[in-house]
Amino acid sequence: MNIIKTGIHGLIVIEPQVFADERGHFFEAHSAEKFAAFGIEHGVVQINQSSSKKGVLRGLHFQAPPHAQTKLVRCTRGRLYDVAVDIRRGSPTFGKWFGVELTDENKKMLYVPFGFAHGFYSLTDGCELMYLVGGNGYAKGAEGGVRFDDPAIQIEWPLDGDALVNERDRTFPLISEETTPFLYESVKVLEKV
Numbered sequence: 001m002n003i004i005k006t007g008i009h010g011l012i013v014i015e016p017q018v019f020a021d022e023r024g025h026f027f028e029a030h031s032a033e034k035f036a037a038f039g040i041e042h043g044v045v046q047i048n049q050s051s052s053k054k055g056v057l058r059g060l061h062f063q064a065p066p067h068a069q070t071k072l073v074r075c076t077r078g079r080l081y082d083v084a085v086d087i088r089r090g091s092p093t094f095g096k097w098f099g100v101e102l103t104d105e106n107k108k109m110l111y112v113p114f115g116f117a118h119g120f121y122s123l124t125d126g127c128e129l130m131y132l133v134g135g136n137g138y139a140k141g142a143e144g145g146v147r148f149d150d151p152a153i154q155i156e157w158p159l160d161g162d163a164l165v166n167e168r169d170r171t172f173p174l175i176s177e178e179t180t181p182f183l184y185e186s187v188k189v190l191e192k193v
Contacts, residue, residue: 001015001016001017001028001031002014002015002017003015003038007093007096007098008084008086008093008098009091009092009093010114010115010116011084011086011098011110011111012040012110012111013100013110013111014108014110014111015107016028016109018107027107029074029107029109030072030132032044035072040070040072040111040113042070043134043135044072044132044133045133045136045137046131046133047130047132047133048130049128049129049130049131050128050129051077051126051127051128052080052122052127052128052129053122053125053127054122054123054124054125054127054160055122055159055161055162055163056121056122056127056164057119057120057121057122057157057159057163057164057165057169058119058120058165058166058169059083059117059118059119059145059148060083060085060117060118060119060145060146060147060172061118061119061143061144061145061169062087062116062117062118062144062146062182063136063138063143063144064143064144064181064182065114065142065181065182066136066142067135067137067142068114068115068135069114069133069135070111070112070113070133070134071110071111071112071118071132071133071134072110072131072132073102073109073110073112073118073120073129073132074102074107074129074130075102075104075127075128075129076128076129076130077104077127077128078103078104078122078123078124078125078126078128079102079103079104079123079124079127080101080102080120080121080122080123080124080127081099081101081102081121081123081157081158082100082101082102082110082118082119082120083098083119083121083155083157084097084110084112084116084118085097085116085117085153085155085175086115087115087116087175087180088115088116088180088182088183089177089182089183089184090183090185091184094184095152095153095175097153097154097155099156101123102120102129114182115182117144117145117146119148119169121158121159121163144172145168145169145172145173146173146174147169147170147172147173147174148163148165148170148172150175152174152175153175
């Protein structure tokens, strides 16, 4: 596996080694041993999958402590633009974002550590995203988010017309270091990358 650092502590892109021949292909999509060596494995407690029409924008979501989660995300069908935003108070990259195109062809994965808000924009119909969730399981009361169009963050979404965004995501609060539930020094010790 090839690990690509993003310039934001803890947030990485993983390119698996793909073995292909005339029959198709094979690659490791998850390896607890290898991921632990990279400092990114927190035990998969849940696997989620979503399907979206072209033009759907989901996010930016997080689970607040003590129900914080890590996510290893991979597009299993179609193409999407995946984004993570650093929302850790005191982080030198607070409010910075990173985006990457994930496709069923490039097989790249994005590891989203504790202290990040996550979202994506579907570039194709029937786009599917699989999330391997680490940390803690889902807790409705711990749901949180940041507005996808926050002018302080300035994410450059590759929009093709108006995005289809649900009401909850459209009305999330703007980013604020005073209201984020994550502290950089607290979550940094959990990450080696």
